[in-house]
Amino acid sequence: MSRPVGLAGGRSDGSATSPGIGPLGKPATRRGTEAWLLGFAAVIMTSALVLVEANQEQELTWAIVWYGLAYFGVFLIAHVAVRRWAPYADPLILPSVAVLNGLGLVMIYRIDLALAAKAEQIGTTHTGDAPKQVIWTAIALALFLAVLILIKDHRTLTRYGYTCGLVGLVALALPALLPRSLSEINGAKVWIKLGFFSIQPGEFAKILLMIFFAAFLVSKRDLFMSAGKRVLGMELPRARDMGPIVIAAGVCLGIFVLQKDLGPALLFFGVVLVLLYVATERFIWVLLGLTLFSVGCVIAYSLFTHVQQRVANWIDPLATYDQPGGGYQIAQGLFGLGTGGVFGTGLGSGRPETVPAANTDFITAAIGEELGFVGLAAVLMIYLLLAMRGLRGALAVRDTFGKLLGGGLAFAIALQVFIIVGGVTKLIPMTGITTPFLSYGGSSLLANYILVALLLRISDAARRPRKPQKPRPQQPAIAEQHTVMVQAPDGPGGKS
C-alpha cells in the first residue's frame, strides 16, 4: 500500500490529531476546523481593509481592528449556531462564504472611496454602499440562523413542494406584472420597490423553485424513467412526461421576455436540466433541454434588439464602445483585468471605479484588476470549493430529495459564477446576474445565505452518524449468545 499521498502526507499526518474519524470511530464534527478557518477569513478581511486604507491614503486607526473583530464575532455567532443545530455540517462551507463576503465588503468599500473622490471633484456627494451591505450581511446571517433553526430536517421541505413552487412562480412573475414605476431599475424589470429599499424576488424564487423541482422529481421519478419511442437509436421520453421541462422552458422564456433579463432565465433553466439529469441519469434530457434553449436563444435574438446588442457587445466590445448601451462596460472591465495582469495592482491601488457597475455585476473585474489573475483564481477556487463541498454533501446524504436539492443548490452557485464571470471575461454574452456573496445587493445576499443554510443542513444530515445503528449491534449480540450455547459441546449441558 504505497500510495502517492504518502510522500506529501507522511510528515504532516504524524502530528495531525484526527483527520476524519474521531475517537471510538465516530465521525468527527470538525467544528474546530471551521472555527479557525473562520478566524482566518476574518484575518483576510481585516488585512484587505488595512491595505485599502493604506493605499488610498486614509488614516489608519484602531477602528479597523474592531471592524475585523466584529466581522469575526458575527460569524462566530453563526458558528455557534451551527455547533448547536447542525453539528455535523460541512466545515468548509461557512468559512468559504465568510472569505467571499468579507472580500466583497472590502471591494465595495474600496469602490465607495473611489466614487466619493470622483464625486468630490465634480462637486457632488456619493453615498456609500458599504454600510448598507454590512447591514444586509447582518440581516442575511440572521436569516441564515432562522433557516438553520426552523428547518430541523430538510426532508420536511418535500411536504411544501407545491407551495414552494407556486410562491416561487408568483415571486418570479410579480415584477413582470407590476407597473414599471414599481419594478424597473436600470432597464431591468426584476425588482419590487418598497420605499427605502427594493428587493429582487427572483433570487428567492430560485431557491423555492429548486425545492419544488426536487420534490416533484422525487415523487414522479418513475414517469421520467419509462421509455418512449426510439428515434435514431435514442430513447425519447413520452410526450406527457415532457410536461415539466416544457413548462420550465416556457416559464423561463416568459420571464426572459417580460423582464429583459437573460441571466436568471439561463440559471433556472440550467438548474432544472441538472436536476432532471441527476434524477433520471439520462443524458437525453440535457440534450433535449440544450436544443430547446438554443432554439429559444435564436428566437430571442431575432425578436429583441437588446439581445442583439448584448451579442454584438460580446463579439466586439470595442466596435460599439461609444454607442449608448454599447460595449463600453465590457471593454472597461477587460481593460481593468488587463491592467491587473498576473499579480494585480494591489488592493486600493487600481482604478476599478472606471467600470460602470463596478460593485455589482463587474466586481470580479475590480478584483481582477487589484488582485490580478492570481487573486481572481484564488476567489474562483473558493467558489469551486464551496460548490464541491455542496455536491459532496449531496452525494453522501441518504435520501433522494436531499441529493437532488443539494446537487441543485451547489450547481446553482457554480453556474451563477460561470454566467457572471464568463460575461465579465467575454467568454459568453454579458447577462445581468449577481456574483454570489461578492457583489453589492441585499436580495442576492439574503437568498444566498438561505441557500448556504440549506446546504449546511443537508451536509449535516449526510455526515451525521446513522441513528438506528445503535440498536443494530444488539441483534448480533443476542445471536452471539446463541453461539455460546452451541459452541460448548464439552460443557455440562453440551448435547441438547
Added chain:
Amino acid sequence: MPELVVQLTRAGFLALLWLFVFAALRVVRSDLYAASGLRVELPGRRDKQAKRPIGGRKTARQLVVTHGALAGTRIALDGRPILIGRADDSTLVLDDDYASTRHARLSLRGTDWYVEDLGSTNGTYLDRAKVTAPLRVPLGVPIRIGKTVIELRP
C-alpha cells in the same frame, strides 16, 4: 507608503488568500479518507493496528457464491456475522429445498472466520467434512449448503 512596503503587502495578501485555499484543500484531503464512514488507513498512522493482517496472511474481504441458484453473488464482509438460510432475515437468503430456515452462520473471531451449523436438516460441509462444531474457514475452501457452494475470498 514606501514602494517596497506596497509591493510586499501586495504579494503578502495574495499569499494569504492562497494559504486559505490550501488550508481548505488540506481539510478536503483529510476528509477524503473519512468519506462515507469507511475506515481507510492513512499512511503513517496504520503501523499500530494494521500491520499484522497485511504482513501475514490475507484476511477474507468477501463471500462469493460459486454454485447454485445464487451463483455469482458477492457479499462484503464487514465483521458482522453472516446468517445463511431460507429465513427472510438471513444475510444470504437461499431459495433451496435442501437448505433449512436457519442453516449456518459465519462469524468472525479475531482475524479468522468460523462456520457453524445451526442444526440444519441436511448439514453443512466445509470442503468434504461435515460441520458439527465451529470450524475455521480458510480462504478459497468451499462451504456446501444444500445445492449452494460459497467461498471466502480476500
